[in-house]
Amino acid sequence: MAALSGVSVKTASRALSDEPRVAAETRLRVRNAADQLGYRLNGVARELRRGANTSTLVGLLIGDLANPFYSRLASGLERELRMHGLQLVIASTDEDSDWERRLADALLERRVRALVIASSATEHGYLEAEHRHGIPFVFVDRPPVDLAADAVLLDNHGGARQAGAHLIAAGHRRIGVVGDLPGLSTHRDRLAGFAEVMEAAGLADWAGYLVESAHDVDAAERAVHQLLSRIPAPTALFTMNNRITSGALRALRGHPASPALVGFDDLDLGEVLGVSVIVHDPEEMGRQAAQLLLARIDGDRGPARRVVLPTRLLARGSGERPPAG
Amino acid sequence: MAALSGVSVKTASRALSDEPRVAAETRLRVRNAADQLGYRLNGVARELRRGANTSTLVGLLIGDLANPFYSRLASGLERELRMHGLQLVIASTDEDSDWERRLADALLERRVRALVIASSATEHGYLEAEHRHGIPFVFVDRPPVDLAADAVLLDNHGGARQAGAHLIAAGHRRIGVVGDLPGLSTHRDRLAGFAEVMEAAGLADWAGYLVESAHDVDAAERAVHQLLSRIPAPTALFTMNNRITSGALRALRGHPASPALVGFDDLDLGEVLGVSVIVHDPEEMGRQAAQLLLARIDGDRGPARRVVLPTRLLARGSGERPPAG
DNA sequence: GTGAAAGCGCTAACAG
DNA sequence: CTGTTAGCGCTTTCAC
DSSP: OHHHHTSOHHHHHHHHTTOSSSOHHHHHHHHHHHHHHTOOOOHHHHHHHHOGGGOOEEEEEESOTTOHHHHHHHHHHHHHHHTTTOEEEEEEOTTOHHHHHHHHHHHHHTTOSEEEEOOOOSOOGGGHHHHHTTOOEEEESSOOSSSOOEEEEEOHHHHHHHHHHHHHHTTOOOEEEEOSOTTOHHHHHHHHHHHHHHHHTTOTTGGGGEEOOOOSHHHHHHHHHHHHTSSSOOSEEEEOSHHHHHHHHHHHTTOSSOOEEEEESOOTTHHHHTOEEEEOOHHHHHHHHHHHHHHHHTTOOOOOOEEEEOOEEEOOSTTSOOOOO | OHHHHTSOHHHHHHHHTTOSSSOHHHHHHHHHHHHHHTOOOOHHHHHHHHOGGGOOEEEEEESOTTOHHHHHHHHHHHHHHHTTTOEEEEEEOTTOHHHHHHHHHHHHHTTOSEEEEOOOOSOOGGGHHHHHTTOOEEEESSOOSSSOOEEEEEOHHHHHHHHHHHHHHTTOOOEEEEOSOTTOHHHHHHHHHHHHHHHHTTOTTGGGGEEOOOOSHHHHHHHHHHHHTSSSOOSEEEEOSHHHHHHHHHHHTTOSSOOEEEEESOOTTHHHHTOEEEEOOHHHHHHHHHHHHHHHHTTOOOOOOEEEEOOEEEOOSTTSOOOOO
């Protein structure tokens, strides 16, 4: 191809890479030849030649693309990275820790510049060597286990306390709690926060209204139906993530005496539906992750940092209903 | 590193790549040495050596990560690709056609195996050369312009007809229509379908209640407020995509006499809210895109295909309200 | 079952 | 402003 425009490969390379020392006329000639041949620089070769830490790709591993929490996180991260010339590559783990590891390996083999992980795994020692070699890792939403890497987390404990305290203040004593898989750290932290505030209020038997392992909307809907059929029925519900809140809303539709409801995570139409929720800022989580990662790329070799983002209770009606029974 | 375990580079390569002709004992020794050094095969070099069309990366360009339509599409695509050993790389264009082109170039330079694009651009001739070179392109949601590439589209025209016909059948004569940017093909097709059914019903002046360019939720909310303040007010609304429907629901909250409402695209809590919508299957769009792309990778050199996915009206209450005034 | 040499397409380094 | 040489880390080919 260089031949076609009558220059050396190096000149062609310079022309196509926008390097300065090329005659305008030469540049144009090379460009035209390239266009005509449908030729373009091989980024793979470029990256190999330039060396490992020159890639502009940052990987993101998340559990579920369709969960708005993750997509908003991705969105915040992507925007911040873009402003620094980096490109985001997202892969979905389907909350499967084996597949997560396979994806991490694949991205690391491709020498991504850094890796952001919302991990479903319970062990991250396999990243130790890479980490020591200076590849930045940032864990989001869930902390790393057995690895001293940066993390951006939510104040899960505090958020759940806010939810519990709010319902207790409205006069509720029997509060149904619906949670995700017990193995998830976010679930455990939220549950601990809720337990703390319940016990402080002298409601030590709160766990009688706890249902766990509601990992999708359907399971949450069933769990809520089941809770509401207990005698005596709970007068309020605390749903511990956005999918569970959706399921609860489905279960509550047409239910005669709706219990009060506070959910963790905001919902798309939460405002319209009047659902009180514990809100936080998923985009900000992405931006913070980007900041940590950019600092590492810039050479920061300090100890692992942990950023904890605040939560806030947003009263929209459902959480303020007084006990019915 | 090969040195450490006392074998040649080639043997090390074989051991780490799971190639068959290696003694079990040698393989183990190499593996251990690699683990200890935190060494892993360089996928960039591998890809360079193996040649262009051996990459396992497929690119996806979408307008907005946080729009559930796109994330569900991505999810369907990702799952299908994964089953065929391919990995999805998602990048967000922010609905900006220049940035879209930059991203496409970046991914093509990296020699992705194929590219799936939900394009915001009005011209795709710049992909012509690559396309002739055999890189598969699949356009989703919006068709390619000036390029004979595969596409998976919705029956936008038919869906809008269904919406219009449904509202007319319920007795509505003044229907407010809120649409996205007029330049988008999806918008144009939906508008054409709606126009057709309105004109067939003798309602030739329907365009008096049309507002376009409501590109985000806030703009849609304002547009609906404005429509409802007209005299005489519309008795029904057709909102032409999910963001617009969300905005309309916000505007309608607390509105005394709610007009009937049919929206294009489903909503997360559409069932709970009782919103009648034109539904379709974004995951299926992703799967179909994967099928087209896999066929091309398998050597299919036939003419460009176009798959059109059906839409369906889902009556949930809001679209069945009779005219109030 | 293992090894040596060559080369994928590019760019860093150094001429000219 | 342009050209030459070498080599990034791997795998292909061929030999042992």
